[in-house]
Amino acid sequence: MTFSEDILQQIENYLNGNMNAEEIKAFEYQINENPELSDAVTINKKMRLQYGVNDWDFIKDDKSNEKLNALESLLKSNEFIEKRNAISNARDSYFKEEEAKNSNSNKSKLYYALAIAAVLVIFFGIFLKGKSLTNLEIYSNYNNWEELPSLVSRNETNAVLLSSGEDAFISKNYKVASEKFNTYINNEDEVNPSVLLYAGISQLELENFTSALDNFQKVIESKSIDKSKGYWYKALAYLKMDDRDKAQQQLEIIIKDTSNYNYKKAKDILNKIRE
Amino acid sequence: MKENNIYLNALLTSDSNIIKEIYQKNFINVERFVIQNKGQKSDAQDIFQKALMQLTVRYHKEKFEIKTSFEAYLFTVCKNLWRRELNKSKKEVTIDGLVELRTEERDIALSSLEQERWDFFQEKLELVSENCKEILKRFFKRIAYKDIAIELDYNDERVVRQRVFKCKAKLTEIIQKDLRFKELQVI
Structure with a gap:
């Protein structure tokens, strides 16, 4: 299946949206007539989606897609619950530690700030009245x-x-x-x-x-x-x-x-x- | 290679300690990527967890081998999931009012098949010559012929265009020759 450079360029123009209405009509007629051309257009479209950096090639959510259904039931199965929980536990434990690290560094900043505040209070002889809730x-x-x-x-x-x-x-x-x-x-x-x-x-x-x-x-x-x-x-x-x-x-x-x-x-x- | 299996097996055997190690080694990079690309920390958390679920269910269904490192592959999966999320919201905006409601499990199943198909296409791209690969990567990134000519040191954009056609034909042939393509094309 080899096409002339002219046809290849037409495929590009078609997919780039660089054709006027008349050209589109003529080209789509050719696609209908020529299965090889139709294949070439399809695969070019696919390659653009797959190798491009912005779009994503979604799979149709087809109820009769057996592979899809099998994965879904596996994900919903009892044996998978344990796996899901293990991931959640690891996640929770990781973020808990991260949080502790952050709050420790925040705490030391807070102590530092409090120390300064205390010095200022003493310095100015101000006594804080009342207190807001933590x-x-x-x-x-x-x-x-x-x-x-x-x-x-x-x-x-x-x-x-x-x-x-x-x-x-x-x-x-x-x-x-x-x-x-x-x-x-x-x-x-x-x-x-x-x-x-x-x-x-x-x-x-x-x-x-x-x-x-x-x-x-x-x-x-x-x-x-x-x-x-x-x-x-x-x-x-x-x-x-x-x-x-x-x-x-x-x-x-x-x-x-x-x-x-x-x-x-x-x-x-x-x-x-x-x- | 062995290390890749340690992590995949940990997912399969629900080894929380090693899974936590996966978080420790990889989460920050994913978080940085998501935040740099219109996301929030919570998006990164979500994506990361979905990626692990995806790897688990795929590995459970059928053992596969990661050809690069586990870290690199996990990052790719996360990147693709985030790209997918961003495109999902685009899709939802265009078909307004018709937001598809599906379970998280169904969505992870879909993303698994999409990732496998993505892997297939990447694998095929690896099979063309180095020179073709470089030129095609740029072409699919929609870089203009004249810029490709400058970057890859071609005489003019006409030469680049001819190279693109040749390389694309080669890649098309490789893809179509693989029997899996027919199967993947249907979905």
């Missing part, structure tokens, strides 16, 4: 998990996982709780947001912040009437992470709509923060 203080005023709805009454096949998860949660055994909830979540196509909250809070208690935030985000993205709870728990997570700006962002979202979960509490906290 992020953790705010967090511990509101980390009341008793307001979570019980999962036990749910009539489901994997109800055992939920009730044992909830038991572990209540007895503050968050590691076990989070394992049970994760297994449940990975097994279900649709997960009730309350379960995501339990899973997220367990992670929060274990200080696996990334996973915790992931779960709360999923609550926000759910279509449930409870989705605004996601913002509330995200705010708490950020407070615990000592990230006031991000916590504030979540609270600001909550106070946009009075029907949002903990609207009043969010307002109270914001008032305290802004004092």
Whole structure:
């Protein structure tokens, strides 16, 4: 299959969009008539997508694509849950360490700043009056998990996982709780947001912040009437992470709509923060 | 070569300690890449995890060998996943209102097949002559013929154009000769 340079150039022009309507019509007629030309155009198009740097060559999400279906079921299988958890655990542990490193360096900066402040206070003979609440203080005023709805009454096949998860949660055994909830979540196509909250809070208690935030985000993205709870728990997570700006962002979202979960509490906290 | 298998096996056997090592060695580079390309740290975290899931499921399905280093390949997979994400949002904007809802598992399965197809095409590009490879890489990056001529020291753009046609024909032939191409073309 060899083409004249003229035809090759036409293929280029066609794919570059450098043809006028008439030329396109004529060229497409040729493509229809000549299967070899049609192949050449197809493969040239493919090469551009594959070797280009900007586009991406997506595969069609075809329900009858067996290879695709096989990979999907493998990913959803029980044996894969363990693998997924191992990756999540490694991730959480890595980011926890990174965070600790960062906060240590922030802490030393903070000590340095405090030392300067102390010197200034003494120097000017100023005494600070009153004090504003720290992020953790705010967090511990509101980390009341008793307001979570019980999962036990749910009539489901994997109800055992939920009730044992909830038991572990209540007895503050968050590691076990989070394992049970994760297994449940990975097994279900649709997960009730309350379960995501339990899973997220367990992670929060274990200080696996990334996973915790992931779960709360999923609550926000759910279509449930409870989705605004996601913002509330995200705010708490950020407070615990000592990230006031991000916590504030979540609270600001909550106070946009009075029907949002903990609207009043969010307002109270914001008032305290802004004092 | 052996090291590549250590990491792939760790993914397969759920060895969190070694997987954590993968994070320690590679995450920062991926994060830097994503942030330099319109992304955030959280995007990088997401991409990195998806890449590991992809490698796990592919290796589980069928053992494969990484021809470069594990680090380099993981970085390529992450880069492609990020490119894919960026193009996904483009796609969603154009077919407005028709955002496809699919599970994360389905999406990872799709990305796995796409990555395998991408690998196939890269493998084929490695088979043309060094000179062709250099010229084609630039051509597909849409660098103008006259700039390719300057960069690769050709007399003028006409010569470059002829070289591009020749090299492309060679590459096309190599691709079509491989029986896998038919299979890959369907999807």
